[in-house]
Amino acid sequence: MRSWSVFAGMAMLVGGLAGCGGGGGGGGGFALPIVATTPMTLTVNVNGAAATAGTDGLYAAKPGDTIEVVPNQNADWTSASGTADAVTLRNADISPTRWKAQIVNTTTAASNFTVSAKASANAALTKSAVFRIAGGDARNAQYRVYATNGSKQTLALDFDTMSYTMTDDAGTAASDTFAVDSTVANGYLFKSSRITSTVNTARFRLADNTVVGAFPFAQAGSTTAFAVQPFIASKALVTTQAELAGTYNRLGINLTATTRDSNIRQVAVTAGGAQVLMCDEVAITAVANCPASSVRTYNVTPASAPTDWRITNVANPADTGVFSIARIGGENVYLSAGAAAIGAPGEVVFRVGVRQQDAWPSSTAIASDTNGTWGTLNLDASSYATGFIRPDGSNGTLGLTVSQIGAPAALNIRVAPLGGSSGAYFLVQSGKIAAVVGARGPQGGYMQFGLID
Known part of the structure; x- marks a missing residue:
């Protein structure tokens, strides 16, 4: 009236x-x-169903819920989180006749959230709905990504809204949703408009502050062509220099828009994390057995981010790079991606290394590779076997015999020859990560890795 x-x-x-x-x-x-005097009233819906406030006057909601508040007259809206910046909005749809948004709690603690309506025709008429938003999923976080297209990115996962944002270091973001992959434990599938293949092999698994999977990244040298490629992401990167120390069996690839190559080395981070040693021999050689004339010595200094560490060759300051150490299942894992300082024009690199150890247990990983496949990676004392599905929907398998390399002291890097002139694969594993790289030659630039069950 x-x-x-x-x-x-x-x-x-x-x-x-x-x-x-x-x-x-x-x-x-x-x-x-004409001044409206009809009292302001609000109708509240949560996930499309009518909601009623509790005896404390609060409406109950959880992260990921869609809240809708409908006034009995046109309104101007304000909203506020009880804990500063705790509650944020997704897919907001706000007009004079409705306030609607999906709720995100960026913390694991419950927080109040208030939606207030003020009559457009009479600012004196107001009404508020106060929601008690449950704490967010503890897995919600930003993970630092190291990808086999040679890029470093940031992956934000929200398990309450089942949504993600992948942002490269230039600030270009790709956002969409993900769904549960019922075929594997702790597995999920990325949805993306970049994926046009018959089968979606852009998937990931989550364990121990780590995400390992594959995503449709831009191909090396392009911003418009995309391909599903493997990545490792962590939210548990070492920020204390002394904790970098260790001897790592490191596999990697170098790539440009038109070329691909492999890199296999043992790397020793010594002197309390202040120095890196590599053996520059044609044969893959343990640092401890490397001729003194072939040892490359690098100084380690903090880089621009607290989780990044710069290495600079003492004998050639142009030979430099940046690496990080992730903690996965209590183990150190060496990670690096980015532009090659002394490589070919446009060349980028990816590296993953696991601690040198004597053990080579039987293990199974769910893995992806640079051919865009997704499947299993099985290792034991004498064999490597993989079964996978390709983006076109076809299946493949491969089984090879493996043996240890290195002399006089063995490195825990295994080799799996393909026979004849077809090349070989080199393999490493830890308690959490298994990785395979193609030998230089026909298999150069190929890589597969995954999380071990």
Whole structure:
């Protein structure tokens, strides 16, 4: 109901004046504004169902829920999180006739969230709905990504809304949703408009502050062509230099828009994390057995991010790079991606290394590779076997015999020859990561890795 109001006792007079234009010709009258006085009321829905406030006056909601507040008259809206910046919105749809948004709690603690309506025709008429938002999923986080297209990116996962954002270091973001992959434990599938293949092999698994999987990244040297490629991402990267120390069996690839190659080395991070040693021999050689004339020595210094560490060759300062150490299942894993300082124009690199150890247990990993496949990677003392599905929907398998390399002291890097001139694969594993790289030659630039079950 609307009413004319200047003074409560003059309602009839005001109505009469308004009706006759003020009682005189020639425009001598006056028009009074119509001011809404109907009390503001709100209807609240959560996930499309009518919601009722509890005895404490709060509506219950959880992260990922879609909240809708409908006023009985046009309204202007404000909203506020009880804990600063704890509650944020996704897919907001706000108009004078409705306030609607998906709720995200960026913390693991519960927080109040208030939606307030103010009548557009009368600012004195207000009404609020207060929600108690449950704490967010502890897995919600930003993970630093090291990808086999040679890029470093940031992956933000929200398990409450089942959504992600992958952002490269230039700030270009790709956002969409992900779904549960019922075929593997702790597995998920990325949805992306970049994926046009018959089978979606852009998947990931989550374990121990780590995400390992594949995503449709831009291909090396391009910003418009995409291919599903493997990545490792961590939210547990070492920030204390002394914790970098260790001897790592490192596999890697170098790539440009038109070429691919492999890199296999043992790397020793010594001197309390202040120095890196590599053996520059044609044969893959343990650092401890490397001729002194072939040992490359690098100084380690903090890079721009607290999780990044720069290495600089003492003998050639142009030979430099950046690496990080992730903690996965209590183990150190060496990671690096980015532009090659002394490589070919446009060349980028990817590296993954696991600690040198004597053990080579039987293990099974769910893995992806640079051919865009997704499947299993099985290792034991004498064999390597993989079964996979390709993007076109076809299946493949491969089984090879493996043997240890290195002399006089063995490295825990295994080799699996393909026979004849077809090349070979080199393999490493730890308690959490298994990785395979193609030998230089026909298999150069190929890589497969995954999380071990």
